[in-house]
Amino acid sequence: MKARTLFDKLWDSHVVEQLPDGTAILYIDRHLIHEVTSPQAFEGLRMAGRKIHNPEAMMAVIDHNVPTTDRNQPIVEDDSRQQIEALEHNVKEFGVPFIPLKSDKQGIIHVVGPEEGITLPGMTIVCGDSHTSTHGAFGALAFGIGTSEVEHVMATQTLLQKPAKNLKIEVNGKLKPGMSAKDIVLAIIGKIGTAGGTGHVIEFTGDAIRDLDMAGRMTICNMAIEGGARSGLIAPDEVTFEYIKGRPNAPQGADFDAAVEYWKSLASDEGAHYDKIVTINVDDLEPMVTWGTSPEDVLPITGNIPDPALLKDESQRLRKQRMLDYMDLKVGMPIAGTKIDAVFIGSCTNSRLEDLRAAAHVLKGKKIANHVWALVVPGSGVIKKIAESEGLDKIFIDAGFEWREAGCSMCLAMNPDRLKPGQRCASTSNRNFEDRQGPGGRTHLLSPAMAAAAAIKGELTDVREMI
Ligand SMILES: CC(C)[C@H](C(=O)O)[C@@H](O)C(=O)O
């Protein structure tokens, strides 16, 4: 039999019907939904008088619009309240499993899915959200879909898809202390660019990926989409199986053992064909931080702001100049030492227990700078509780952080957590577009440890000097 990649195997095992033009109808194992991209889909079903094909394959949460302060207060913003109420109503009417706002398990969909054992290797997983790629860290084919596709999956449990190309990114070497998965993925996007993965599914391989825990692997796959890819993938291994074992929705006992046998067969075969291969070595990787308004505009913390005048392409030159103006940065200046106003530790990229531990490790016994407003927003209620049992909340609060309830929060500022115009934020999230964290806000993407270091110094700084 022909040698196949992990992606090829996931694809082949889900084709319901192959169409002559190469597209295929794929069976979808899991359908995750949140309040932002589901209302029109439910409305479409209602209008057509349809039911959901298999509600048990679904899971709904509210994450983007939720307040991260006191959950017993009414939600003041009209848009947010309406979206939340619509989802609460829709899940009841259509019988979709739902984690309500006041549940201990509420959180960001891409954090909750894996945590609850809903995300498993070998599956196809979709959600009306681009960062669905996160679930690829388990060796599942997971991708974001549009609202009309959400309706299609609800009605049929299938989706029409064009095949993607295979891109292998081999990450070799050993990370030095202070470095993390976030630095790896920012370096990758810096290298391949935000269009580097277009039309491809990226499979991340190599020692440095194998050395990561599941939280780190999720950080990498989460940002595959920022490298332009349809999704990210990592072959499941013992680290994956250990993470899944005993989770509420995971197979148990003999079923688990049988599942592991199957999951082991998913890894890419020796000699399988990739359309493109990129290699990167992380032995000398330094902490990475973005300077521009796209995740590819990234530098090591020891670097200086690049000069757009050196670019040959005029539209690129203008684009980068506009970034510098928006970000209020000057050519040639060191990125370290840039004063910040806010710090956000959270988002589906970096709000897991391991991320909070990494930040708390840097913050322990220290205080954040007086002028800094700092938020830590755990990815789920489950994480929040464990973090509290470990005393992490106390470390954050003593340092001067606000310890919040779970949600997307200032990753995209759909709730009241947002920057004021002109404010500069060190953020562990995944997008740094103009206005992303609030109108006129300026975002620097970095790792949780780097965010903690920035909070203490009140400026972008090298965490390696603090650990
Ligand atoms: C609101 C949602 C559709 C969006 C996405 O698709 O990613 C959001 O989660 C984001 O991160 O920008």
Ligand code: SF4
């Ligand atoms: S945390 Fe941010 S990136 Fe993740 S789903 Fe929410 S808004 Fe999107």
